[in-house]
Amino acid sequence: MRKICDELYITTDDGSKGVHGFAADVLKKLLAERKIDRVWIIGPAIMMKVTSGATVPYGVKTYVSLNPIMVDGTGMCGSCRVTVGGETKFACVDGPEFDAHQVDFNELMQRQRIYTGQEKVALERFAEHQCRCGEGGHHHG
Numbered sequence: 001m002r003k004i005c006d007e008l009y010i011t012t013d014d015g016s017k018g019v020h021g022f023a024a025d026v027l028k029k030l031l032a033e034r035k036i037d038r039v040w041i042i043g044p045a046i047m048m049k050v051t052s053g054a055t056v057p058y059g060v061k062t063y064v065s066l067n068p069i070m071v072d073g074t075g076m077c078g079s080c081r082v083t084v085g086g087e088t089k090f091a092c093v094d095g096p097e098f099d100a101h102q103v104d105f106n107e108l109m110q111r112q113r114i115y116t117g118q119e120k121v122a123l124e125r126f127a128e129h130q131c132r133c134g135e136g137g138h139h140h141g
Contacts, residue, residue, distance in 0.1 A: 009023075011023045011025075011026055022050070022051075023041070023051045024047070024053075024054050027039065027055070028054045031054065031055065031058050036058070036060050038060065038061050038063070039051075039052075039055050039060055039061070039063070040062075040063045041063070041065075041100060042064070042065045045066075045105055045108050046105075046109060048064045048066075048100065048103075048105065049103075049105035052064060052100035052101060052103075055100070055101075062099070062100040062101060063100055064098060064100040064103060065095075065097050066080075066082060066091045066095055066096045066097075066108065068080045068091050068108065068111060068112060069112070069115055070091065070092045072092075073093075074092065074093065075090035075093040078090070080095075081111070082095070082103065082107070083103075083104035084098045084103050084104070085099070085102035
């Protein structure tokens with residue numbers, strides 16, 4: 001990123017890398033100091049919501065890159081459905097980048113929690129799995 005950016009700010013809430021704090025705090029400081037034309041935000045939904053909210057009073061065009069659950073990549077399953085500007089969009093075909101000020105982040109975060117139970121089970125099963133590739137089974141040729 002440093003090679004293609006004029007400026008790059010990295011924040012971590014624990015201070016392990018970059019600025020100790022939150023992305024929204026750094027952005028608010030920059031917005032108060034100078035004119036900013038565009039902002040792109042990538043990260044957890046709550047961080048994108050808070051950070052994009054900081055740009056509203058300044059009228060800065062702000063984009064987010066959403067990462068909801070995506071199953072088929074065609075929009076048919078509907079798992080990546082998001083509401084943007086009051087309209088239904090599918091992140092896998094209409095996005096993943098959207099106008100941050102138009103995204104219904106509350107709905108997005110609620111939908112992201114739908115699959116937490118299944119994700120937990122899948123991770124537990126994955127942790128227990130022992131690959132037996134190449135053992136027994138049918139061999140052709």
